[in-house]
Amino acid sequence: MSSSLLLQQVLNGLAIGSVYAIFALGYTLIFSILRIINFTHGAIFTLGAYATYALTGARFGFNGLLANAALPLHLPFVLALIGGALFAAVSGVIVERLAFRPLRTRGSDPLLTLVSSLGVAVALVNVIQYLFGAEAYSYPADPFGQLPSAMNFGTSTEPVLVRTVQVIIFGVSMVVLALLTVLMNATRTGKALRAVAEDTVTASLLGINTDRLILLTFVISGFLGGVSGTLIGLSVGIAGPYFGIAFGLKGLAVIVLGGLGDIPGAVVGGLLIGLAESFVPAQYIAYREAVPFALLFVVLLLRPQGLLGRAVVQKV
Amino acid sequence: MSAGATPAPLLALDDLSIHYGRVQALEHVSLDVRAGEVVTLIGANGAGKSTTLRSISRIVPIHRGRIAFDGRDISGVRPSDAVRMGIAQVPEGRRMLARQSVLDNLLLGAYTRSDSAGIQADVERQFVRFPRLAERRRQLAGTLSGGEQQMLAIARALMSRPRLLLLDEPSLGLAPLIVRGIFDIIRELHAAGVTILLVEQNASLALQIADRAYVLEAGRLTISGHAAELLTDERVRRAYLG
Ligand SMILES: Nc1ncnc2c1ncn2[C@@H]1O[C@H](COP(=O)(O)OP(=O)(O)OP(=O)(O)O)[C@@H](O)[C@H]1O
Ligand SMILES: [Mg+2]
Numbered sequence: 001m002s003s004s005l006l007l008q009q010v011l012n013g014l015a016i017g018s019v020y021a022i023f024a025l026g027y028t029l030i031f032s033i034l035r036i037i038n039f040t041h042g043a044i045f046t047l048g049a050y051a052t053y054a055l056t057g058a059r060f061g062f063n064g065l066l067a068n069a070a071l072p073l074h075l076p077f078v079l080a081l082i083g084g085a086l087f088a089a090v091s092g093v094i095v096e097r098l099a100f101r102p103l104r105t106r107g108s109d110p111l112l113t114l115v116s117s118l119g120v121a122v123a124l125v126n127v128i129q130y131l132f133g134a135e136a137y138s139y140p141a142d143p144f145g146q147l148p149s150a151m152n153f154g155t156s157t158e159p160v161l162v163r164t165v166q167v168i169i170f171g172v173s174m175v176v177l178a179l180l181t182v183l184m185n186a187t188r189t190g191k192a193l194r195a196v197a198e199d200t201v202t203a204s205l206l207g208i209n210t211d212r213l214i215l216l217t218f219v220i221s222g223f224l225g226g227v228s229g230t231l232i233g234l235s236v237g238i239a240g241p242y243f244g245i246a247f248g249l250k251g252l253a254v255i256v257l258g259g260l261g262d263i264p265g266a267v268v269g270g271l272l273i274g275l276a277e278s279f280v281p282a283q284y285i286a287y288r289e290a291v292p293f294a295l296l297f298v299v300l301l302l303r304p305q306g307l308l309g310r311a312v313v314q315k316v
Numbered sequence: 317m318s319a320g321a322t323p324a325p326l327l328a329l330d331d332l333s334i335h336y337g338r339v340q341a342l343e344h345v346s347l348d349v350r351a352g353e354v355v356t357l358i359g360a361n362g363a364g365k366s367t368t369l370r371s372i373s374r375i376v377p378i379h380r381g382r383i384a385f386d387g388r389d390i391s392g393v394r395p396s397d398a399v400r401m402g403i404a405q406v407p408e409g410r411r412m413l414a415r416q417s418v419l420d421n422l423l424l425g426a427y428t429r430s431d432s433a434g435i436q437a438d439v440e441r442q443f444v445r446f447p448r449l450a451e452r453r454r455q456l457a458g459t460l461s462g463g464e465q466q467m468l469a470i471a472r473a474l475m476s477r478p479r480l481l482l483l484d485e486p487s488l489g490l491a492p493l494i495v496r497g498i499f500d501i502i503r504e505l506h507a508a509g510v511t512i513l514l515v516e517q518n519a520s521l522a523l524q525i526a527d528r529a530y531v532l533e534a535g536r537l538t539i540s541g542h543a544a545e546l547l548t549d550e551r552v553r554r555a556y557l558g
Pocket of ligand 2 (some may be wrong): 366367409
């Protein structure tokens with residue numbers, strides 16, 4: 001393999017891996033506080049992608065309830081992306097109110113909440129299909145105006161071409177990741193969130209309104225899901241209402257790989273899986289979807305707590 | 317003293333009953349704490365002492381009865397509002413935020429406040445009171461020794477500038493010298509006018525610094541009175557001072 005091809009694959013792997021990372025962080029934040037996998041995350045990812053599509057003013061297909069409808073606005077892609085993510089964040093709030101809080105206030109078993117979130121996820125996917133049909137969508141061809149379709153990271157004699165879209169999704173993911181890092185580590189709210197994650201009772205004894213912070217976690221998680229839905233839609237198109245389900249499973253592989261509930265772990269896990277996928281040779285492309293799970297299998301054999309996860313100490 | 321001349325208590329539990337599922341933890345408990353007092357609650361393991369403090373901090377649901385703080389019924393408020401109103405608790409087992417620094421633990425203790433200059437000054441005040449914490453301000457709280465964690469738990473609770481401080485077994489698992497240090501701090505806080513409700517297994521120490529005391533047995537209050545009287549009470553001596 002030539003070094004320029006290698007570099008190209010690394011760059012592509014980092015780009016897709018960075019989206020896996022921010023998507024997986026959406027699971028991680030909620031898991032770190034509630035110890036529950038939020039199965040609606042994949043559906044929220046889909047919602048974000050569709051919302052961005054709608055906000056660009058693009059028209060919906062012909063077999064949903066909203067056939068041929070279009071919003072009367074044409075937001076530039078960047079604004080549509082932010083709008084789509086905000087829509088996903090609001091969906092996160094609704095999900096928390098519908099599927100999580102009622103069970104939590106009754107002190108139900110976390111397993112029930114898991115099932116309830118799975119139910120809401122299925123319902124959301126069906127609503128999307130009902131409204132927009134089952135067809136695939138793709139964003140307008142030139143979301144960023146006059147940019148060339150690929151960028152050269154090598155020299156003119158030895159070019160390392162990376163699709164501009166990949167560069168953009170990497171950039172957006174990194175910005176989101178940086179914002180999240182600052183929020184979690186350098187703000188009062190972030191420290192309070194970490195306190196709730198570590199010990200909810202102690203957090204309440206310190207005067208932290210834990211219900212409000214849990215809601216905030218769903219807002220952030222929904223936002224992350226929405227951004228990643230749009231970025232993946234930008235890279236490979238929106239494959240239809242079930243688009244988020246398969247991606248959701250991959251996100252689960254990422255968080256288990258990195259260590260459940262661990263923020264740096266989700267980032268490392270996402271980047272690793274992105275890189276591993278990008279090194280699958282073209283003739284074996286059909287096996288690419290299996291790569292994350294194969295990697296997961298191997299890592300869990302060696303480190304059951306995930307790459308960066310803390311070993312669970314059994315209290316006696 | 318006539319009833320009319322007695323100022324309304326800062327804290328009043330009135331006929332409080334609490335259960336966990338089918339376990340009855342407190343039954344018909346009524347007690348009060350007046351501003352400036354140190355009141356201690358003693359009793360055997362499982363008597364319901366921690367449950368009493370948890371109910372005041374509003375982290376367990378009340379089955380029957382009510383709790384009034386400063387004349388207001390707080391039976392229905394959130395735990396965070398109880399802190400906002402001036403109730404801070406040093407919970408049993410200290411409950412550090414082990415993965416955050418000493419300094420961040422203190423700052424989170426002031427979560428309900430927004431006067432950053434005042435908060436900063438109070439952090440420094442805690443560091444003067446507990447020099448060992450000052451030296452370790454950047455260290456993760458989980459790496460502190462048991463005694464240092466207890467100091468941090470007290471300092472963190474004081475960061476909310478409480479009017480009522482609930483202390484749950486501050487001497488638990490600490491060496492006698494450290495325990496003496498902790499009780500000196502409690503005495504200082506008392507002298508500074510902080511109202512304290514102290515739960516202790518070490519009844520003789522607790523009765524020595526308290527103004528008044530209540531004895532809890534299997535979820536019910538059995539004896540109450542001035543701490544000095546309880547120290548010489550035959551029943552208390554036999555059961556708790558042995
Ligand atoms: N979360 C809970 N679920 C069920 N029962 C509980 C729970 N917490 C406490 N209890 C029970 O309630 C009773 C009172 O417990 P509590 O912790 O208030 O006792 P305590 O006086 O603080 O004891 P100790 O001195 O051992 O700390 C005990 O019988 C205990 O088993
Ligand atoms: Mg106790």
